[in-house]
Amino acid sequence: MRPNLKKILFITSFIPVIIFKVMARVGEATLEQAKMATVVGLILAGIQFFLSKRFINHTTYLEKAFLGFLGVGTAWVYLTPTHLSSLFVDHSTTLLYFVLFLTTLVPQLFRYDPFTYAIAKQMAPERVWNTPQFRTINLHLTYFWSGIFLINFLSSWFGHGKPLFSILIPLVIILGIGLPMVKIYPNFYLKRQFIPQPIDPSLFPKTAKELILQMPLAFNSAVAGSLKADIQFDLSGEGEGKMVLSIAEGQCTVHEGETPSPALTIISPGDLWLKITRREIDPARSLMDGLYEVKGDMNLLMKMGDLFRPPAKIKSREVTQKEEKRVKILAIQGSPRPKVSNTEILLREFLKGAQSQGAETETIYLKDKDIHSCVGCYTCWAKTPGVCVFKDDMPELLEKVRDCNIIVYATPLYNYNMTSLLKAFQERLLPLSDPHLTKTGETYRHPPRYEVNRKVVLLSNCGFPEISHFDGLRHVFRHIEQSGQIPLVGEILMPAGELLKNESLREKLQGVFQATYRAGIEVVRDGRVSKETEMQVQEPIFAPDELAEMANLMWDSHLQGITQGKPQEGGIEDMRLLLRGMAATFNSQAAGNLKATIQFEVTGKQTGNWFLSIENGKCAFREGKVNDPDLTIQTSSEVWLAIANRELDGQRAFAEGKYTATGDMSLLMRMKNLFGSQRS
Ligand SMILES: Cc1cc2nc3c(=O)[nH]c(=O)nc-3n(C[C@H](O)[C@H](O)[C@H](O)COP(=O)(O)O)c2cc1C
Secondary structure, three states: OHHHHHHHHHHHOOHHHHHHHHHOHHHOOOHHHHHHHHHHHHHHHHHHHHHHHHHHOOOOHHHHHHHHHHHHHHHHHHHOOHHHHHHHHHHHHHHHHHHHHHHHHHHHHOOOOOHHHHHHHHHOOHHHOOOHHHHHHHHHHHHHHHHHHHHHHHHHHHOOOOHHHHHHHHHHHHHHHHHHHHHHHHHHHHHHHOOOOOOOHHHOOOOHHHHHHHHHHHEOHHHHOOOOEEEEEEEEOOOOEEEEEEEEOOEEEEEEOOOOOOOEEEEEEHHHHHHHHOOOOOHHHHHHOOOOEEEEOHHHHHHHHHHEOOOHHHHHHHHHHHHHHOOEEEEEEOOOOOOOOHHHHHHHHHHHHHHHOOOEEEEEEHHHOOOOOOOOOOHHHHOOOOOOOOOOOHHHHHHHHHHOOEEEEEEEOEOOEOOHHHHHHHHOOHHHEOOOOEEEOOEEEOOEOOOOOOEEEEEEEOOOOOHHHHHHHHHHHHHHHHHHOOOEEEEEEEOOHHHHHOHHHHHHHHHHHHHHHHHHHHHHHOOOOOHHHHHHHHOOOOOHHHHHHHHHHHHHHHHOOOOOOOOOOOOOOOHHHHHHHHHHOOOHHHHOOOOEEEEEEEEOOOOEEEEEEEEOOEEEEEEOOOOOOOEEEEEEHHHHHHHHOOOOOHHHHHHOOOOEEEEOHHHHHHHHHHOOOOOO
């Protein structure tokens, strides 16, 4: 019912402007007729806006654009003197194209969803909305449409008054180029992305069921790391059956049957899954075409190709063929953090992407290396050319640098720059430069001493939420690029990087992980990271104000000793942070048009009253008590935090009276879905 309603409202969104144009006789009307036309158009646009808000809780860019256009038009014709108001009447078509041009261009520049996104969501099934391909295709099409509207605007402007230029040509462009492109482009894009590399079918079992039962043999524990997840297969057709792959503690086991809470569910015809595994057909394309269905963690789906290697016989043959031209990547990791750092999380994702394309990778952890500061003696230039006086870990690292094809500088942002560990390392690269001053471009530099056959990738994250904090670091790397004549082929920069370790944000972080993984693929496959991928890594998870609020809560909780000063290691130890986090990970799709308040009356170690207020697809976290909450949860902070951290089972704790809930119990039941990615 709802998708149909969405489609109907999408079609009716054009009615206000069509009626306006008809009543205004496509610009030929008298001022009085035009005045009437704008008012009628505005009223219809207002009704359309109201209906969309009321019934589908969402208004499209088109509705907003038309409402704005007719609102401004009405004010224009009524409030300005006659010679000015007739300007609107004369140029209304041109202005409309201009408004459409801005509507298609501006949102994505400010990191809002692209124009075509909402429309494409009505055409494509929900399972593909989260895929990077869906997003990229929409971004391309949106820019394409802004180009069309710009051309139409110019045509209408320069051919003013002539229907050929303001109506006929624009219509031909929209119907003859725009709409066919929307149909053709997604397939064209997907075809270009996937190059079939079929693996000899004789090396695979005959049915998908047998294949899945053998998958633990092909499991790659190094790629899995600390991953813990159940993958449910629901196969139909030949070799049908239900099977579960369980990944935990670096091991993979398989059993037939079902699991209650899989991280990923794959529902597919058996023969299709065999073809995907044999790399005969494109998994993304098949998913978009609805040939199989996936529920749950799309990130995990994308990783499956790496988690499970193709049969050994194939691999060894392929590897020997490619061995000589394997890309060697050397990652220089400059975070001083003793345990897994945010930089490391991003770097691993990037390297996994590169490995999937056959690259050989090595990571150097600078914090574990003995690297003396450069003392500027120039011995490596003057007395022993190319050789430094210090015999620490650096001489060996210089060899590795010279030997690699791509060097990845991975560093957290420290004081708008790289860390001192990485800075010291880079200073000690001096033996690789020649002392003579040579002019490259506008300025003099020291040229490389040896022939250089490598490229540079910069990978960084910072604490603050804005991308502008990286300006200085980027600038430095542009100079390094020119100086060493080593092309900088990728900038993977993530603001608000402290979110990376937050388990409860896994779903929200999927976009960043996928883009970083793709960056690794691109750098090996295409020789550089695409601008699009770089932009996707930068896409904010939260608005800066929201991020700051959460960060400040976290610091307060540390300062008040609630966490005994321990930095968080996955577990949530503060009720306010937990509830704020629930609001942040609120699943608006699961909520629909739910309007409710949930009051928490908390006793125990961290006493207080807080509530979550759900309305218009948003969830707000507030301190205090609300009148007539729909649901009241009375709990000690210890119990609720234990549930959130999965130390206690929520349902059992309720049955045992460890916490009480009064009011709308169906709301209590829905909480797991409403705050889907939250641990509770
Ligand atoms: C000494 C120091 C300086 C920092 N300077 C900045 C900065 O200038 N801008 C910023 O946004 N974050 C800054 N941060 C925050 C880190 O970039 C951020 O915590 C990052 O996620 C750490 O990454 P890591 O876990 O890989 O070490 C700084 C942190 C420290 C400890």
